[in-house]
Structures are given as C-alpha cells and as structure tokens.
Amino acid sequence: MEKQLPSPARILLYMAKWLLITAVLGAFMGSLSAFFLESLTFVTDIRLAHTWLLFLLPISGALFAYLYTYHGGLSSRGNNLVIDQGNGGEEKIPLRLIPLTLFGTITTHLFGGSVGREGTAVQMGGALADNVARGLKLNKIERDILIISGISAGFSSVFGTPLAGTLFGLEVLAIGKIRTEAIFPSFFAAVFADLVTKSFGVQHLHYQMGKIPAWSIGLFFKLIVAGIAFGIIGWVFSRSIVFLKARYAQWIPNPVWRNFIGGAVVVAAALMLQTQRYLGLSLPLLQEAFNNEAHVYDFIGKLFFTVISLGAGYQGGEVTPLFEIGATLGAALAPLLQLSVPFLAGLGFIGVFSGATNTPIACFVMGIELFGDQAAVYFFMICLISFMCSGNSGIYSAQQVAVKKGILFLPTFGKRK
Numbered sequence: 001m002e003k004q005l006p007s008p009a010r011i012l013l014y015m016a017k018w019l020l021i022t023a024v025l026g027a028f029m030g031s032l033s034a035f036f037l038e039s040l041t042f043v044t045d046i047r048l049a050h051t052w053l054l055f056l057l058p059i060s061g062a063l064f065a066y067l068y069t070y071h072g073g074l075s076s077r078g079n080n081l082v083i084d085q086g087n088g089g090e091e092k093i094p095l096r097l098i099p100l101t102l103f104g105t106i107t108t109h110l111f112g113g114s115v116g117r118e119g120t121a122v123q124m125g126g127a128l129a130d131n132v133a134r135g136l137k138l139n140k141i142e143r144d145i146l147i148i149s150g151i152s153a154g155f156s157s158v159f160g161t162p163l164a165g166t167l168f169g170l171e172v173l174a175i176g177k178i179r180t181e182a183i184f185p186s187f188f189a190a191v192f193a194d195l196v197t198k199s200f201g202v203q204h205l206h207y208q209m210g211k212i213p214a215w216s217i218g219l220f221f222k223l224i225v226a227g228i229a230f231g232i233i234g235w236v237f238s239r240s241i242v243f244l245k246a247r248y249a250q251w252i253p254n255p256v257w258r259n260f261i262g263g264a265v266v267v268a269a270a271l272m273l274q275t276q277r278y279l280g281l282s283l284p285l286l287q288e289a290f291n292n293e294a295h296v297y298d299f300i301g302k303l304f305f306t307v308i309s310l311g312a313g314y315q316g317g318e319v320t321p322l323f324e325i326g327a328t329l330g331a332a333l334a335p336l337l338q339l340s341v342p343f344l345a346g347l348g349f350i351g352v353f354s355g356a357t358n359t360p361i362a363c364f365v366m367g368i369e370l371f372g373d374q375a376a377v378y379f380f381m382i383c384l385i386s387f388m389c390s391g392n393s394g395i396y397s398a399q400q401v402a403v404k405k406g407i408l409f410l411p412t413f414g415k416r417k
Helices: 008-049 051-071 073-086 097-110 118-135 140-159 162-171 180-199 217-251 255-273 284-290 298-311 319-337 341-357 360-371 376-388 407-413
Strands: none
Touching: 008 051, 008 097, 008 118, 008 140, 008 180, 051 073, 051 097, 051 255, 073 097, 073 118, 073 140, 097 118, 118 140, 118 319, 140 162, 140 180, 162 180, 162 360, 217 255, 217 298, 217 319, 217 341, 217 376, 255 298, 284 298, 284 319, 284 341, 298 319, 319 341, 341 360, 341 376, 360 376
C-alpha cells in the first residue's frame, strides 16, 4: 500500500518547526561570525603594525596543540568531525570545539599563520547544530539535517553569501550527492545567520570583474585552458596539505612539538624570502589581482605559505587562501591568454575553490552572488572544468565519494565496481 502524501497541516508544521530551530541556530552562528570577523580585522591590524609578532607563531601553535591534544577530545578532528556527523556519524561534536577553533584561528592570524576562516565557521556551525539537536532531543535524521544547516550557516555568515552557503552545506559532504532533504532548513539557517552577522555592521568585501567579454570560439578554448589550470592548482593545494600533514606526523609524533617546529618553519621561510606578504588573511592580494597589480608569482607564494601553515596543524580555513590563489593565478594567466585581468581573476577566484572543495554548484552560485550574473555561463563552465580536473579528493579528507568523477568512462577502461 502506497504511503499517503503529507497533509498541508503537516507540511506547515514541518516548516514552522524548522524556521524556529534555524532562527535560533542562525542567531547564535551569526553572532559568533560577527565576533570572529571583527576579531580577525583587529588582530590583522595589530600584526601589520608589529611585524615582530611573527616570532611568537611557534609558541601559539604549540599552546593550542597542547589544548587540543589534552583537553579537546574529538575537537582535534575539526572539519572532518563535522562532515562525518553530517554524513550520519554518531559521535558528539563537543561544544569546546567552538572556543578552541575560534581563538586558535584568531591567534594564528595574530602571529602570521597563512590560514583562512571558513573552516572555523563550519566547525562552529556544526558544533552549535549538534548541541542544539541534542538539547531538543531531535532524532538521528533531524540531527544530520541540522548539522548540515550549521555548515551552511557558518559558511554563509562568514562570506556574506547565503545561497552559496546553502548549497555548500548540501554539496560538501559527498562527491556526486547533494543532500536535498536538508535544503529547507539549510537555506533559512544560512539566511538568518547572514542577516544577524550583517546586523552587527560587518561589511564583506566585493570586487569588480570589469567588462564581461562576448562569447566566441576563441574564448571557449581559452577558458578550457584556464579551467584546467585552476583544477590542477586546486589538486596541488589539497594534496600538498595532506602530504605535509602525513610527513609531519611521521617525523614528529608529538603534536605540540609538531606545531612548534612547523611554526618555526613558517617563520624561517618568511625571513629567508624577506616577506610577510603572504601571511595571515592576505586580503590585499585580492584587491591587487583585480586591479592588475599582482605579481605573477603571487599564487605560488600564497599556496606555499598556506600549505606549510595548515600542514603543520595550525587552526584556520582553506577557502580564503584558495580565493587568493585563484584570483592571482587568473591575473597571471590573463596576459598569456589575452583576456581581461579582472575577468580571469574573478573566474580564478571561484575556479580554484571549486576544484579544491569539490563543490562546483556552490562555487558557481557564489560567483553570481559576489560578481553578478552577467558572467554566469563562464562561472559554471570554469567550475565544472576545474572540478573535473582536480581528482576525487579535496581539502576535506572526510568528504565521501558517492560517485567518482569520470565514472562514465569506466566501461571502456575497466569493469565498474
């Protein structure tokens, strides 16, 4: 006997329930993101005024490694813990993850580690969602949905992109699978969190791509080349961090010493290269890329310092560095491909991000939210090509592979498993 469709009353009750829950989640997450973003601005200004603070990076890293190792419990798994729970895991996301990742990331920026901010927001959103779910005694399916909504709320509020935030939470858990059962709560969690963050007066930076070129066959092939480059760099970024983390863990088993020595490596690299250009958030790199003022090697510098910072175990996200790597790579490729610098910088901004995170739809929508819809076709093309060229693993090791890329070619090259 077929199940009857839910009655209108049940649907209304469902919507009212999730609107209330996500409003609470959004209020907490939006407030946390506002505090986090304002704190990053504050500590970045301090670091730039007192460059000697870089020498304290190893000490701050060792301190938070100690806190995570001996007092953090499961918190040390960070983003991967949140993704595992969104995929149906049954481990509790400890509430102590919030202060650990929040202040760990803030101090990393204060002392010059090259990290981002999305990872912190995603972890805070996941921890908030899990604890709200447990407090409300939600069932397992509802808990998974709320954790996905927490991821969306964190991403949305830290970047000011509620639509991309919604899709990021639905898309990031598994390659080839979008969790549409969570779309209603995720959207409203993302919207509420973004509104609350902005209500504190937080301003998100925006950049201009300039004149969008008309479609042509020549442009088509140029964008294929650019998309492949963005995907390869996304793959290099994610695999380099994984490789370095594994080597550090092999060479230095104690995480406290690992972070201390890893921080010392960052300091030594900055001293040898005689630059702090790529430390911290490095947001001026984006402005320079769009203004055709970036150096051709900026994407290599930012990639290098981010890999050695995150590879050593420092707290922070990967997405903002990916924006900068992509935008500066686009600016470097533009003269070679005879394209507008701000145009290709904008495509690189989202293209490398798409390849490294395996979230092409979220990245496409983010491009529209940040730059407008005039280049929508180009955004989608770049995100897809980069996604296809970046392999079946990204910056989140817990991300599942529901469908491998290129699965349609398996009957030709081998039997499908």
